[in-house]
Amino acid sequence: MRLSSKTTTLLILAAVIAIAPVFFPSSYYFRVGSLIFVNGLAVTGLVILIGYAGQISLGHAGFAGIGAYACALAPVHLGLHPALAAVLGAALSAAIAFLVGRPILRLKGYYLAVASLGFGILVSMVLSNEAQLTGGPDGMAVPELGLRAVLKAIGIDLSNTEFWYAFSGLVLVIGAWLALNLYHSPTGRALRALHGSEVAARTVGVDVAHYKLVAFVLSAVYASVSGSLLALQNKFITPDVAGFMHSIEMVTMAVLGGAGSVLGAILGAAILTTLPQVLTVFQEYEQLMLGLVMMLVMIFMREGLLPSITRRIRGRAE
Amino acid sequence: MKFSLTTTALAGTLALVLGFAAPALADIKIGATLSETGPASFLGDPEAKTLKMLVEEINAAGGVNGEKIDLIVYDDGGDPNKARTFATRLVEDDEVVAVIGGTTTGTSMAIIPVFEDAEIPFISLAGAIEIIDPVRPFTFKTPHTDRMACAKIFEDMKKAGIGKIGLISGSDGFGASMRKQCLEIIGDYGIEVLADETYGPTDADMTPQLTNIKGKDGVQAVLNPGFGQGPAIVTRNYAQLAVGLPLYQSHGVASDGFIELAGAEAAEGVRLPGTALLVASLLPESDPQRAVVVAYKDAYEKATGKPVSTFGGYAHDALRILVDAITRAGSTEPSAIRDAIEGTSGLVGTTGTVTMTAEDHLGLDLSAFRMLQIEKGGWKIVE
Numbered sequence: 001m002r003l004s005s006k007t008t009t010l011l012i013l014a015a016v017i018a019i020a021p022v023f024f025p026s027s028y029y030f031r032v033g034s035l036i037f038v039n040g041l042a043v044t045g046l047v048i049l050i051g052y053a054g055q056i057s058l059g060h061a062g063f064a065g066i067g068a069y070a071c072a073l074a075p076v077h078l079g080l081h082p083a084l085a086a087v088l089g090a091a092l093s094a095a096i097a098f099l100v101g102r103p104i105l106r107l108k109g110y111y112l113a114v115a116s117l118g119f120g121i122l123v124s125m126v127l128s129n130e131a132q133l134t135g136g137p138d139g140m141a142v143p144e145l146g147l148r149a150v151l152k153a154i155g156i157d158l159s160n161t162e163f164w165y166a167f168s169g170l171v172l173v174i175g176a177w178l179a180l181n182l183y184h185s186p187t188g189r190a191l192r193a194l195h196g197s198e199v200a201a202r203t204v205g206v207d208v209a210h211y212k213l214v215a216f217v218l219s220a221v222y223a224s225v226s227g228s229l230l231a232l233q234n235k236f237i238t239p240d241v242a243g244f245m246h247s248i249e250m251v252t253m254a255v256l257g258g259a260g261s262v263l264g265a266i267l268g269a270a271i272l273t274t275l276p277q278v279l280t281v282f283q284e285y286e287q288l289m290l291g292l293v294m295m296l297v298m299i300f301m302r303e304g305l306l307p308s309i310t311r312r313i314r315g316r317a318e
Numbered sequence: 319m320k321f322s323l324t325t326t327a328l329a330g331t332l333a334l335v336l337g338f339a340a341p342a343l344a345d346i347k348i349g350a351t352l353s354e355t356g357p358a359s360f361l362g363d364p365e366a367k368t369l370k371m372l373v374e375e376i377n378a379a380g381g382v383n384g385e386k387i388d389l390i391v392y393d394d395g396g397d398p399n400k401a402r403t404f405a406t407r408l409v410e411d412d413e414v415v416a417v418i419g420g421t422t423t424g425t426s427m428a429i430i431p432v433f434e435d436a437e438i439p440f441i442s443l444a445g446a447i448e449i450i451d452p453v454r455p456f457t458f459k460t461p462h463t464d465r466m467a468c469a470k471i472f473e474d475m476k477k478a479g480i481g482k483i484g485l486i487s488g489s490d491g492f493g494a495s496m497r498k499q500c501l502e503i504i505g506d507y508g509i510e511v512l513a514d515e516t517y518g519p520t521d522a523d524m525t526p527q528l529t530n531i532k533g534k535d536g537v538q539a540v541l542n543p544g545f546g547q548g549p550a551i552v553t554r555n556y557a558q559l560a561v562g563l564p565l566y567q568s569h570g571v572a573s574d575g576f577i578e579l580a581g582a583e584a585a586e587g588v589r590l591p592g593t594a595l596l597v598a599s600l601l602p603e604s605d606p607q608r609a610v611v612v613a614y615k616d617a618y619e620k621a622t623g624k625p626v627s628t629f630g631g632y633a634h635d636a637l638r639i640l641v642d643a644i645t646r647a648g649s650t651e652p653s654a655i656r657d658a659i660e661g662t663s664g665l666v667g668t669t670g671t672v673t674m675t676a677e678d679h680l681g682l683d684l685s686a687f688r689m690l691q692i693e694k695g696g697w698k699i700v701e
Contacts, residue, residue, distance in 0.1 A: 028410035031403055129489075137491040138423040138446060139398060160435065161406065230399065235431055238398045238424040277403070280392055 006180040009263045013176055017169040021162075030161035036273045037168035038229045040266040041175045043253045045222020048179055050251070051260040052188060053215035054195030055105065056113045058247050059120025063093040063220040064227030065127055065242025069134060071231040072142045082145050086228035090221045097220035098213065105212045120247045127239035139238030142231045164233045171229060175222060176262050182218070183262075191215055223250070256297055258304025267306050345388035346381075346415060346650050348373075348640065349408035351429065352443075352633075353421035356396035362421040364618075364630030365443055366391055369418065371621045372637050382644050390414060396421065398428035405429035409436045415650045418636045420444050423491075430457050439643075439656040441636040443629070446495065450679040456656055458679045460635040462593075462669060462686050464492075464543075467569045468500035470591040470687040471541060472507040478564070480538040484513040484531035486524065486552060488544035492570050493519075496543035512537050517548060524548075524555045532561050539563050545570040550579035557584035564589065569687065572596050572628065582695030589700070591687035595631045595668045597697050610666050628669075635667030 017037070024030060042064060049055050070089025074080040080088065104115040127134050134140060148163045158166065182188045190211045194201040202208050231237040240246065249272065257268020272290075279286045301308035350369055353362035373389040381387060390412050394401035401420065408414045409432055416439045420426030423446035430449070433440035433456050442449050442459040449459050475483065487497040493516075504511065513534045515527035531540055540563055542552050549571045556565050565588050567576070572592035577585050594607040598615045601608040614634050615626045642665055643658035644650060662674040662681060670686025691700045 026410045028407045031406040031410075035399075035403060128491075131491075131494055136494065138448075138495070139427060141427070161410070234399060234402050234428055236398065236402075236428040238428070240397050240399065240424070276400070277407070 006184065009180060010173065010177055012263065013266065014173055017173065021165070027159055027161045030159075030165040032274060032277055034161070034164040034168045034233060036266075036270045037165075037172040038226050038233070039250070039253060039269040039273050041168070041172050041229070042223045042226035042250050043257070043265040043269045044172070044175050044179050044262055045219035045226075046250055046254040047259060047262050047265045048182060048191070048222070049215045049219035050254055051258075051265070052183065052191040052195060053212055055212055055215060056109075056251070057116040057216070057219070058113050058244075058251060059116035059118070059123075060219065060223040060250050061242050061244070061246035062120035062123035063097065063223035064230070064246065064250075065123050065239065066093045066096065067224030067227030068142075068231035068237045068241045069127060070224075071228045072140050072237050073133070075143045082143050082232055083147075086225065086232070089228050090224045093220045093224035094217050097217045101213045101216040101220075102209075105209065105216060117244070117247070120242065121244060124239050124242040124244070127242055134239070137239060139236055142235050142237055144235065145232045168229050168233070171225065172266070175225070176266070179222075179262050187211065187214060252294065255304060256294060258307040260303060261307050264304050264306030268304065271305075345386050346644065347388045347390065347412060348637075349412055349414035349417040349419075350389065350391045351394045351401050351404040351408065351417070351419040351425070352391060353396035353425065354391075354393040358396040358422045360627075361443075361629040362393070362396070364622075364624075364627045365419075365421060365633035366393075367622050368614075368618060368630040368633040369637055371617065372634060375617070376641060382641050383648060385650070387641075394421075394425055396425065398422075398424045401425035402428045402432065405432040409433070409438055414438065415652050416440070416640055416644075416655050418443065418633065418640065420449075423449065426459075430454060433457065437656075438652045439640075439659055441640060441659070443632040443636060445492075447499070453677060453679050458639070458659055458674065460632045460639070460667070460669060460672075460680075462569075462682050463499070463680070464496040464568075465499040465503060466682070466684060467591045467687060468496065468503055468543075470684055470689065471500075471566050471568075471589075472504060472509055473684070474589065474689050475509060475539060475566070476507050478539075480564070481508060482510045482512050482536045482538050484515070484534060484537040484540045485511050486513075486515040486517065486527050486531060486540060486542050488519055488546075488548040489516045490519040490545060490548075492545035493543050493548070496568055496570070500541070500543060517544075517552075519546065519548060521548065522551065524552050525559065528552070528555050528559055528561065532559060537563060539566060541566045541568075543568045543570070547579060550576055553580040553588060554584045566590060569593070569628075572690070574625070577692055577695055582692075585692045586694070588692045590690055590692075592690045592697070593628050593631065593669050593686070594688060595626060595628055597688060597690060597699055598626075600697060600699055606666055606671065607668070611668050614668055631668035635669055635672065638667055639665060639672060 049057055067089040071082050071085045074085035074088055075082050100119055107115050128137050190206045193206050194208050194211055198208050227241055253268040253272045254265045258264025276286060279289060297305060352366045353359060354366045369389060373387050377386045392404040394404055408417055418441050420429055420442040423444040426442040426444040426449050434454055437456060439456050445461050447463040447465060487493040513531045515530060517524050517527060531537060542549050549567050567588055567590040569591050572590055594601060595611045598611040618626045618630060639659060639662055643655050647654040647658035660674050660676055662672055665672045670682040672681040674681035689700050691698045
């Protein structure tokens with residue numbers, strides 16, 4: 001029996017998430033793991049935008065910021081449960097992406113990158129400057145999700161880091177599953193068609209503007225949920241989450257691992273999240289090494305790590 | 319109460335065995351997560367250099383209670399999320415007994431829950447009052463708060479008979495927070511704010527705001543809570559407009575760099591609260607802080623070849639408090655260290671004399687600040 005690539009991807013992902021803790025010497029590794037999953041989720045969103053639809057965004061941290069601050073603000077001001085606040089954040093991100101996406105997705109290449117960059121910076125400026133609401137650059141506290149206490153009541157007692165490892169891992173698998181489903185759906189085919197050639201796609205009846213917007217909105221929701229997860233996990237949030245560097249990091253992760261492949265992008269997230277932790281010994285050279293890795297991948301594996309490697313392995317096997 | 323002979327003998331043997339079994343030279347692991355790079359590196363870099371220098375010094379002199387300190391420093395780049403990861407790493411993986419750090423308020427607030435959960439003492443190096451108010455059992459800090467700087471300035475104003483002032487503050491994090499805290503306590507000193515102006519952190523000219531203040535009848539002095547280049551521009555414009563009233567700056571610009579930026583002529587007569595470290599060589603011999611600040615200043619400048627900064631002083635004090643606590647506790651149990659830190663009394667640091675209590679995890683009073691006046695491009699203590 002031959003498994004579909006979708007099932008294989010999901011199986012690999014779930015297996016790695018489930019088995020990895022066996023090798024963790026301390027619960028600090030759960031923390032790094034959960035960060036990988038949170039970043040992986042945002043990057044999976046970018047796979048839809050960059051990998052499927054061929055559009056770029058340098059402002060997705062803005063949506064992560066909206067998701068994160070929704071979890072901090074809605075429970076205080078609207079009395080919402082943090083989980084509902086995350087949903088509200090995702091809805092708000094989708095609405096804003098819909099409004100912003102329409103005009104800026106008419107742009108192409110560099111112009112699109114710069115316009116989306118502007119959006120991201122705008123969000124981060126609002127978060128820094130509206131100090132009476134957001135606490136300004138010093139940040140603000142985020143309430144407890146409360147799910148851990150519920151699990152404890154039914155007999156599953158997890159430490160904080162273990163819980164967030166399991167929970168964000170689960171969300172990532174769901175996110176990956178949805179993204180993979182999309183790939184094989186009519187929408188996914190339309191996105192890939194417009195990636196290949198917008199003119200050709202339009203000729204065969206694909207509503208290019210509509211599908212670009214769909215990809216943009218979906219990826220915004222992914223970024224927003226990842227921001228919410230981060231806020232709830234850290235129980236404290238500052239405007240850095242919406243910062244320019246965070247946007248760049250997301251795109252870098254996607255491109256490094258392979259923007260066309262969900263598993264590849266998650267691999268990219270894993271590498272770029274763990275590297276700074278591994279490189280603490282060569283702290284001064286951290287940026288240098290990151291740059292070197294990036295350049296080597298771009299020169300020798302232009303599709304990103306995972307797609308290039310699988311292609312090479314397949315090429316040898318057949 | 320009676321113990322049988324066997325029990326006593328057993329207990330004695332056990333105590334003896336334990337005494338021998340405990341390795342006498344296990345290093346004391348102290349962690350730090352600092353912003354050595356990134357936007358807050360001007361704070362984090364001297365902090366990290368100070369810690370490394372002092373730990374080397376302490377170890378060369380035989381360590382603490384005969385044990386060497388093993389210092390683990392991570393660079394969080396000012397990113398609270400990274401700081402949180404490093405904090406978890408320090409607690410879970412490196413198994414440190416205490417942590418110094420959190421260069422910024424953001425990183426400090428983000429990592430406090432990690433240490434409170436793990437019950438590891440944590441000494442923050444950031445300014446905000448939220449870090450120690452409300453008091454959390456395992457969280458301490460060394461830098462004085464903005465509110466104390468406000469109080470110091472208002473005391474000085476009151477002494478000079480100033481009752482009505484104009485306020486011009488930066489809208490950046492530091493300026494906005496200090497403005498808020500000054501306004502909260504200004505009523506206690508019976509001082510009235512007649513004009514309340516602001517400027518953006520990158521503004522290049524504050525003449526309009528200062529003209530407004532100058533035009534207000536009855537203003538007796540001007541206070542400028544701010545950080546970075548803004549206050550220097552305010553000082554220049556203030557001289558150009560010949561406002562002719564006393565100008566007060568904040569501790570945010572208490573450095574030689576400020577005089578350079580504003581120009582000695584324009585800065586003449588400006589008053590601000592600063593730490594003893596800034597005026598180390600001007601302190602009288604009788605000053606209790608003199609020996610400490612001069613020793614730190616000389617050692618730091620010799621080790622790094624760079625001028626000493628207030629921020630490195632915060633790290634200096636944090637490590638001294640920690641070492642003092644471990645010495646007094648005679649143990650490296652995190653909870654024993656915590657109790658000992660809370661019992662810190664009369665410890666002379668670079669920012670002031672520290673006496674902690676269960677309600678006060680900062681332990682500084684207004685004497686931590688010196689009222690300084692700029693004269694002929696240099697500093698003068700005016701109290």
